[in-house]
Amino acid sequence: MALTKVQRTGISDNSIDADKIEDGTIVAADIAPGTITNALLTGSIANDKLANSSFTINGSSVSLGDNLDVNSVNWQSLITADGSTTTTAVAGEGYIIDTTSNTHTVNLPASPSIGDKVVIKDYAGTFGTNNVTINRNGNNIQGVANNSLISTNRASLTLVYVDATKGWLYTNESNVGDLREPVFTSATGGTITTSGDYKIHSFTGDGCFVVSSLGNAPANPAGGPNAVSYLVVAGGGGGGNSEANGGGGAGGLREGRVSAPEYTASPLVTSGLTITATTYPITVGGGGGISGKGSDSIFSTITSAGGGGGGPNPQAAPQLCKARGGSGSGGGRSSCSPSPRQTSGGAGNYPPVSPSQGNPGGSSDGGTTGAEIAGGGGGAGATGSNYSPSSGGPGGVGVQTNIDTRNYYYSGGGGGGAEPKGNPSINAGSGGNGGGGAGVAGAGTAISGGENSGGGGGGAGWAGPPCAAKVGGSGGKGIVIIRYKYQ
Numbered sequence: 001m002a003l004t005k006v007q008r009t010g011i012s013d014n015s016i017d018a019d020k021i022e023d024g025t026i027v028a029a030d031i032a033p034g035t036i037t038n039a040l041l042t043g044s045i046a047n048d049k050l051a052n053s054s055f056t057i058n059g060s061s062v063s064l065g066d067n068l069d070v071n072s073v074n075w076q077s078l079i080t081a082d083g084s085t086t087t088t089a090v091a092g093e094g095y096i097i098d099t100t101s102n103t104h105t106v107n108l109p110a111s112p113s114i115g116d117k118v119v120i121k122d123y124a125g126t127f128g129t130n131n132v133t134i135n136r137n138g139n140n141i142q143g144v145a146n147n148s149l150i151s152t153n154r155a156s157l158t159l160v161y162v163d164a165t166k167g168w169l170y171t172n173e174s175n176v177g178d179l180r181e182p183v184f185t186s187a188t189g190g191t192i193t194t195s196g197d198y199k200i201h202s203f204t205g206d207g208c209f210v211v212s213s214l215g216n217a218p219a220n221p222a223g224g225p226n227a228v229s230y231l232v233v234a235g236g237g238g239g240g241n242s243e244a245n246g247g248g249g250a251g252g253l254r255e256g257r258v259s260a261p262e263y264t265a266s267p268l269v270t271s272g273l274t275i276t277a278t279t280y281p282i283t284v285g286g287g288g289g290i291s292g293k294g295s296d297s298i299f300s301t302i303t304s305a306g307g308g309g310g311g312p313n314p315q316a317a318p319q320l321c322k323a324r325g326g327s328g329s330g331g332g333r334s335s336c337s338p339s340p341r342q343t344s345g346g347a348g349n350y351p352p353v354s355p356s357q358g359n360p361g362g363s364s365d366g367g368t369t370g371a372e373i374a375g376g377g378g379g380a381g382a383t384g385s386n387y388s389p390s391s392g393g394p395g396g397v398g399v400q401t402n403i404d405t406r407n408y409y410y411s412g413g414g415g416g417g418a419e420p421k422g423n424p425s426i427n428a429g430s431g432g433n434g435g436g437g438a439g440v441a442g443a444g445t446a447i448s449g450g451e452n453s454g455g456g457g458g459g460a461g462w463a464g465p466p467c468a469a470k471v472g473g474s475g476g477k478g479i480v481i482i483r484y485k486y487q
Contacts, residue, residue: 073119079104081130091116091161098123099130107135108168112161117171119158120150128153140167146183184215184486185226185275189282195405198262199486202404204452204479209280209299215485227272228484229257229265231403231410232304234326235285235294236449237377239414239439239457239472240310242291244364244372245332246384247395247414247429247439248449248456249307249346251285251294251478252326252357253380255401256302258484264407266399268355268380273300287449287457287475293325294454297478304357308346310377310414310459310472324350327358327378330393330416330429330459345386348378361413362386362393371421374439377413377456379432384413391427392416392441395456398434404481412436414456414473417446431458437473449476 054063073094079087083102087095089109097104097120108118120132127150134141134148141148141159143166150157158172189209190201201209214226234251257265258272285295285306294306308323310330323329328346345361361384362375376384379396387393395413412434418441420426428439428446435455437447442461449455457473 078123086135089118091118094119094121096121096123097132099126099132100124101130103130103132105133105135108137108139108159109161110137112139112168114161114163116161117158120156122153122155125153127151127155134159136167140165142169143167183213185211185228185484186213186486187211187484190480190482193404194486197485197487198483200404201482202479203282203284203481204477205284207282209282209482211275211277211280214275214277226276227258227274228482229262229272229403230299230302230483231255231401231479231481232297232299232302233410233454233478233480234297234304234306235287235478236411236414236435236454236456236475237294237307237309237323237325237329238288238290238292238475239377239437239446239459240291240329240332240374240417241460241470241472242332243460243462243470244374244392244419245291245417245439245459245461245472246310246330246343246345246361246364246374247377247393247416247431247436247459248288248294248310248473248475249323249325249327249329249348249361249377249384250358250379250396250398250411250413250432250434250436250449250456251297251307251454251475252304252349253399253411253454254302254304254353254357255403257403263405263483264402266380266401268357268399269401270355273302275300282480284480285478287477289474290457290472292475293323294475294478297480299480299482304478305351307358307377307454307456307475308361310374310457324348325358326350327380327396327411327413327456328360328384329456330361330375330377330384330395330414331364332374332459343375345375345378345384348383358411359383359396361396362416364416365389371423371426372419372462373426374416374418374429374459376416376429376432376439377436379413379434379436379456380411381434382432384416384432385429387416390425392418392429392439392459394429395432395436397432398436398453398455403483408453409434410479411454412456414446414449414458414475415439417441417459417461417472419462428458428461431455435476437476443470445471446473448473452477452479454478
């Protein structure tokens with residue numbers, strides 16, 4: 001018969017201990033649930049007598065009785081930076097780095113799990129001199145696809161991986177400022193030169209400005225890290241090709257500068273342009289042929305209009321006696337038609353933008369001189385001049401910019417031509433500074449606008465008979481220049 005109850009009177013106090021009970025004698029089935037309370041137990045029960053002798057934390061099994069510090073970091077041996085080796089971090093580890101002599105790079109885990117952490121500490125207080133780069137290794141840091149640069153002495157920081165969007169976040173930062181590595185815009189296209197910390201892309205023909213990566217450094221306070229300065233000059237208009245023809249209008253000029261005093265800009269400058277990592281087709285406008293309008297130049301949202309073609313003989317083509325454009329053409333003149341005898345210059349800044357991309361041309365004479373004298377084409381910096389009794393109107397001056405370090409003038413208007421009618425003292429108008437071509441007095445060929453200047457071509461003259469040469473100058477081709485901080 002099984003023993004079902006032991007009487008208290010039959011057992012002396014404290015007489016039953018582990019030595020009195022054979023191993024395995026009492027099993028779980030022998031004990032009714034809830035019958036053995038804490039008050040009935042003295043001493044302790046060995047861990048190996050319990051059904052569950054361990055528990056799991058964050059995927060790792062911990063035995064009962066073991067010591068556990070849930071905030072522990074597995075600190076590694078001191079790392080002495082040598083400038084060539086890198087450290088590949090492991091989740092849960094801490095790295096004390098001595099950068100007394102060289103910089104160092106820490107590669108974060110490539111395939112982290114939520115909750116993984118990495119700790120970094122400046123050993124010698126030299127991170128400000130020899131930085132530590134934290135390579136994101138394919139994951140974001142603070143929600144941005146950029147590495148981090150630790151450049152503050154005595155820095156201490158903990159990174160924890162949270163998800164694919166934010167990636168690694170800094171949960172504990174000590175004596176650390178902006179932790180993103182300063183990176184800069186990188187691009188290709190055109191002819192590339194440098195000036196100090198700035199890269200310059202010059203396009204003298206059509207091409208592509210390809211932005212492969214954007215910057216994050218606060219290098220351009222007026223426009224942000226991804227803003228660029230630009231100069232967009234359209235093709236100049238061709239000079240008129242009949243008797244006493246107007247000078248061609250200069251190509252429209254538009255300039256944006258990120259910040260001053262990055263370089264000395266033209267008076268037409270406005271703010272820079274914000275870009276993205278994409279390909280920007282570049283159109284460089286060609287100069288207009290004789291009496292022809294120049295072609296537009298385009299970069300992103302910036303379009304500069306081609307210069308107006310020089311005013312021809314109003315009798316031969318009254319609808320073309322003046323032409324509007326980036327800068328307007330000079331007015332032409334003819335005594336062969338009773339009306340119009342005097343022609344005003346073509347309008348500039350067409351289509352209108354602000355700041356203005358150009359100016360109107362000057363007017364021709366009204367038959368008071370006994371000769372036939374045309375007006376000068378407008379320039380980016382000034383209106384084309386009207387005729388004078390002794391000369392065709394000079395082309396309007398262009399504007400000067402140092403965006404590409406050359407301090408050139410661009411977009412000068414073409415000079416007006418003249419038909420002296422036997423008066424040797426009558427001259428043609430000079431071209432405006434900035435590639436404007438000079439006109440011609442009498443027979444001959446006027447001067448074309450300067451290549452890649454956007455200058456207007458000079459206007460033709462005439463000295464009869466009809467077979468005598470009277471040729472206007474072609475407009476100058478435009479240019480596109482882009483400038484940005486690259487280091």
